[in-house]
Amino acid sequence: METECILCGxxxxxxxxxxxQILSFKNLILSEDSHQLITDRCRxxxxxxxxxxxxxxxxxxxxxxxxxxxxxxPVGVMTMVDG
Numbered sequence: 001m002e003t004e005c006i007l008c009g010x011x012x013x014x015x016x017x018x019x020x021q022i023l024s025f026k027n028l029i030l031s032e033d034s035h036q037l038i039t040d041r042c043r044x045x046x047x048x049x050x051x052x053x054x055x056x057x058x059x060x061x062x063x064x065x066x067x068x069x070x071x072x073x074p075v076g077v078m079t080m081v082d083g
Contacts, residue, residue, distance in 0.1 A: 005056050005077045011069035012056075019062035020069060025053040 012020040030038070044053050069078045 004075070006075055007054050007056065008074060010072040010074065011078050014068045014072045016066060016068065017062050017064055019059040021057050022054055023057055024051075025055050026051050028055070028057075 007022055009022055012018075012022055025038075025044075028035075038055075042055070065080060067080055070080055072078070
């Protein structure tokens with residue numbers, strides 16, 4: 001059963017090519033359109049102040065599809081399914 005990422009960092013820690021990062025949403029350099037798209041699509045907890053919101057970012061171009069992140073994810077969010 002897929003849930004929401006709990007930002008444990010296990011996937012980022014185990015990734016052999018460092019293509020996964022957990023970053024502060026406020027520090028992402030985005031166009032206004034991209035910022036709005038992420039804000040609209042992500043379900044940020046409204047109790048978390050904007051300056052404390054975090055995001056998991058995966059660079060698909062660097063990913064070698066080893067599957068270690070999938071095995072490491074305790075809540076089943078990471079998958080190897082394209083989509």
